[in-house]
Amino acid sequence: MTPDPFTTLEATPGAPWRADTVTQGSEFIALAARTDTPEEALDWVRSLRAERPDATHVCWAYVIGTAYRFSDDGEPGGTAGQPILRALQGQGVDHVTVAVVRYYGGIKLGTGGLARAYGNLAAECVRTARRHLVRPRVTVTASVPFADVSTLYHLLTQHDTERGEETYTATGLTLTLHLYPEDTGTFRAALRDATRGNGELSEA
Known part of the structure; x- marks a missing residue:
């Protein structure tokens, strides 16, 4: 079977793209990188958690071919991982993982506010990253x-x-x-x- 080309990011887990914002006192940091296997994606997320032990949440999603996965990491169900995944799918990229790190600022955002914060920042991070078309051999x-x-x-x-x-x-x-x-x-x-x-x- 001939592999299909795909659009991914010009960034690796060692040098991810970044976008950040502060919403109602909570700091959100989005990081996006190319990951070619689910194992690589999960290893990267684990390394982010280890690097940021004081983070309140590290929510994430990846799209790698037909495989995808996401995590709310303790946020209310459907308010973090799924919005990040939808942002990836909406940007039309593949072999990409996005993690959004949150430092809680003391003000609750509600389910709608959380979904917007996670989804919008993930989309901005991917949208502003450099991309390239991968033609598999x-x-x-x-x-x-x-x-x-x-x-x-x-x-x-x-x-x-x-x-x-x-x-x-x-x-x-x-x-x-x-x-x-x-x-x-x-x-x-x-x-x-x-x-x-x-x-x-x-x-x-």
Whole structure:
């Protein structure tokens, strides 16, 4: 299956985007970063909690492909995690986690006020972050006899490829490559022509 491109943030858990506001005395800090697996997202949230032990709440949500999850972290149900998730979905981003840290200021905001505070700040954080389109690559293997190894290396300089593991066999070289899906046909034909039919490209 060809992976779909997606829009994500130019930020990592180590350097997230930030937005903050003060509402009725409570300080809200939104942090947004690219996370590529649920485990990475949860690890990041745990690290935020460890860094901010005095925070009243650390509410969060992530969207990673078809997977999503959110947490109110002690706020009334539906007032924090879901508004953050809706903000992510509304911004059309993927592989992104947003956490909103709250320091309680002594004035209750009510369920509507909480939902607006969490959702609006999460949306602002993602909206103001730099983004980029990720085009996932597919993994293939190129196999050539020893006589065509230099030909294969020359082809790599002419095409947009990422090299992986090299394996020498009794007859030649097998090289793992990462190509954009739309480039596999072109590279397969180029390999076949350059090696007079001796080179093969197959799915990894």
